[in-house]
Amino acid sequence: MFKLSRAGEYALRGVVYIASKNVDDAVHVAEIAKCQNVPEYFLVKVFSRLVRNGIIHSIRGNKGGFRLSKKPENISVYDIITAVEGPLNLNDCFICKNSSKCKMKPVWDEAKEKMMEVLKQHNIADVA
Amino acid sequence: MFKLSRAGEYALRGVVYIASKNVDDAVHVAEIAKCQNVPEYFLVKVFSRLVRNGIIHSIRGNKGGFRLSKKPENISVYDIITAVEGPLNLNDCFICKNSSKCKMKPVWDEAKEKMMEVLKQHNIADVA
DNA sequence: ATATAATAAGACTAATAAGGTCATGTAAGT
């Protein structure tokens, strides 16, 4: 409950790894997987979501790999997590119908906001 | 990911329900389950954790049921959730070993703190 | 005393979600 997913964790570590390398050369997913000790195929999938959301940029074919789309200081932890997991929500309120007059939902929403704030405040540069 | 469990949700709704009743009579779990539209046996299990953690008080036998152990305004959302789920943690860091020199863990811890703060600030009285 | 109405505890099963693998396709460099 309230746990960061592996996908999220891997994405973050992967991006940090790329940031640690020379900006000029693309980094292979195989290298990242190996160095970060993460299942390669899984990381491929995670990275594809980062590409689709414009966090990283991919270069296909021989001498291909991944590069950051922006400067590390312009990529927040929040960006990465939501790119991988979609919009955050502590409580979807599928279960009950009184969502409109419910006084608990605002609490969850507030908690989520506070949490998101922290994730937005930290970027790859200061986390690397 | 980052989602409230059903157990947590049910616990909260259950306690709110008890709080809505006359303090003098114990409330049956069967009644709560029915009115809250929640699986009874499951709620029993959830409530037992609340009892063990001193949130509610149980009276066994005929005419038994549950009562709040304290005033609603002294029971926070945080109390209930942790009673049911144990201590919160966004990231256990089982996966990798560099936890000591890791700069991401503090971010998760900070996010958790902010979130916990909100849950601590809200009690059953103002959520009921 | 006994019947009954309630919670306590924990084993068990079912459902869902997360994590991981694989096969096939596409693009780029040599």
Next chain:
DNA sequence: ACTTACATGACCTTATTAGTCTTATTATAT
């Protein structure tokens, strides 16, 4: 052409959460 690397989506496996049931315990009412 051939090789290397990403793209995509189907598929399988594992872990976690949700839910059920059985047996025991405790208290009350008759």
